[in-house]
Amino acid sequence: MTCREARLNLSLYLYGELDFAREEAFEQHLSSCALCQRAFAREKAWHTSLNSERRDVDVDLLMECRQDLRVALAQRKKERSLSWLMRWMEPSRWPAGRWSVRLALASFLVFLGFSASRWMERAGLAESGFGGGSLMSVLNPATARVRDIQPDGQNGVRIIVDQVKEREITGSPEDDSIRRLLVAAMNESLDPGIRVDSAEMLRNQAGERDVRDALLNSVRKDPNAAVRLKALEALRRFSSDPATRDTLAFVLQHDDNPGVRSEAIDILAPAGQKIDITPDLALTLQSILRSEPEDDYVRNRCLQVLQRMNASGDVY
Amino acid sequence: MATQAETLGTLAAVRGATDRSDEIGLIRAAQHGDSEAFEQLVRAYDQNVLRMAFNLLHSREDARDVYQEVFLRVYRNLPKFRFDCSFSTWLYRIVANLCLDQLRKRKVRKETSPAIETTAGEMDSLQFVPERRAEVDPQRRLLSAEVNTRVNEVLEGLTPRERIVFEMRHFQGMRLRAIGDALGVTEEAAKNCLFRATQKMRAALGDFV
Structure with a gap:
């Protein structure tokens, strides 16, 4: 191989695109020619330099492209599914020259649609007066309620339906409107899960009068023990509040769930802390000592509390 | 923290690990309407396609258009793909043709400069x-x-x-x-x-x- 040939093949050699014989000849020449070695070094250098100038495509652009493609494909699929009927109606799918067949089929489809609508009307399935929604969805008990029914005097009936419209509201539990909604949910929701979540979200708002009242109400009256427990947790910081203490005493005496009663005594008389016990509360604790079984946690805690007060179970 | 190049490099390496038989399986599944298989095919090649388009056209928008058109054409024509050549050859044929069209159009319009207009002037x-x-x-x-x-x-x-x-x-x-x-x-x-x-x-x- 001559120097000229070697110089022409520098890049192809670097790319590994020379055939075996030419590659051998190139390497042989290079090993014996200092000038071509320098030219080869320069060739390698600009290849490297070019690579170092190369930019990567940024990830944001890639993500945008993928998203665009997803949207375009979804659109295409939609169009495809809609156009199957159109394709079916294409002339190429019909016997050549039989336009009358097409006409007959089109007439049949029109007739079919007409008959179906008449049948639905007679069967009472057609929509009437609900602006496009089906009767079944209007009467979904989860979203609608019949408020009034009036005969229209022509063997018909006029029904007034209240519909629930879904709406999303976001905000901090500290906002008045959000807080009021959460309080309403805790008091009125039929779903105990919603009531538990409301109590949890209101935990840091228990300093507000309406929230504390709602929590106290839940502790006394909510039929679900999990809701009562959650409400009790939210009231933990207010164990010295008279209304809260009354409620806790009520729970200790009347709640039928041992977990709720245990939580109540722990809030009322936290272990290792000074306890402010009024005579009324002491009487309550004594009555619990008498009514609870020997090994009951609540009974034992009541006993501890009374002993810390230096009052025996029989003092009061 | 991994750089963008490292991330893309890792993704490319993962892609490289997908052997040819897997790819054939994906193509066949995509030909039968499997959207997930099609998406996997796209992800195996889309970084290279985008990088090539961007580096040839020096324009994010044009690269984006080429990317979309390439994979929409693949999607449209995949059912007709008969394995006469490798999938990558077929795909790069589409990429090359679209990029060539763009470059030729630019030559005609004398829009060869990679400069673009910005609020701060031409860059x-x-x-x-x-x-x-x-x-x-x-x-x-x-x-x-x-x-x-x-x-x-x-x-x-x-x-x-x-x-x-x-x-x-x-x-x-x-x-x-x-x-x-x-x-x-x-x-x-x-x-x-x-x-x-x-x-x-x-x-x-x-x-x-």
Whole structure:
């Protein structure tokens, strides 16, 4: 191989695109020619330099492209599914020259649609007066309620339906409107899960009068023990509040769930802390000592509390 | 923290691990309407497709258009794909044709400059892509900017076909035979294109190395 040939093949050699014989000849020449070695070094250098100038495509652009493609494909699929009927109606799918067949089929489809609508009307399935929604969805008990029914005097009936419209509201539990909604949910929701979540979200708002009242109400009256427990947790910081203490005493005496009663005594008389016990509360604790079984946690805690007060179970 | 290049490199390595039989399985599944298989095919190739389009066209918007058109064409025509050539050859044929069309249109419109209009005036579109390698050393940054300018000038001076061949060989690492297949020319013709492109590049970058 001559120097000229070697110089022409520098890049192809670097790319590994020379055939075996030419590659051998190139390497042989290079090993014996200092000038071509320098030219080869320069060739390698600009290849490297070019690579170092190369930019990567940024990830944001890639993500945008993928998203665009997803949207375009979804659109295409939609169009495809809609156009199957159109394709079916294409002339190429019909016997050549039989336009009358097409006409007959089109007439049949029109007739079919007409008959179906008449049948639905007679069967009472057609929509009437609900602006496009089906009767079944209007009467979904989860979203609608019949408020009034009036005969229209022509063997018909006029029904007034209240519909629930879904709406999303976001905000901090500290906002008045959000807080009021959460309080309403805790008091009125039929779903105990919603009531538990409301109590949890209101935990840091228990300093507000309406929230504390709602929590106290839940502790006394909510039929679900999990809701009562959650409400009790939210009231933990207010164990010295008279209304809260009354409620806790009520729970200790009347709640039928041992977990709720245990939580109540722990809030009322936290272990290792000074306890402010009024005579009324002491009487309550004594009555619990008498009514609870020997090994009951609540009974034992009541006993501890009374002993810390230096009052025996029989003092009061 | 992994750099963008490392992330893409890792993804490319993962893609590389997908062997040919897996790919055939994916293609067949996609031909039968499996959307997930099609998405996997797209993800196996889309970084290279986008990188190639972006580096050839120097425009985010154009690269984005090419990306979308390539994969929509693949989606449309995949049911007709009969494995006469490899999937990648077929795919790169589409990419090359779309990029060639764009480059030819630009030549006609004399829109060869990679400059784009911004609120701050005219700027090189590649300046929007973060450059990490030279940012530490000011001297190196200056040299890098000069090399960058020179490279752009040379690339703009190449014919569309030379440019695509050079891109596919030098940056995408494709073999000349595959490039010839993708462009619908012989391997020898692709080699000639590459030869001319490297000569121009050597002449332009010789002073810097």
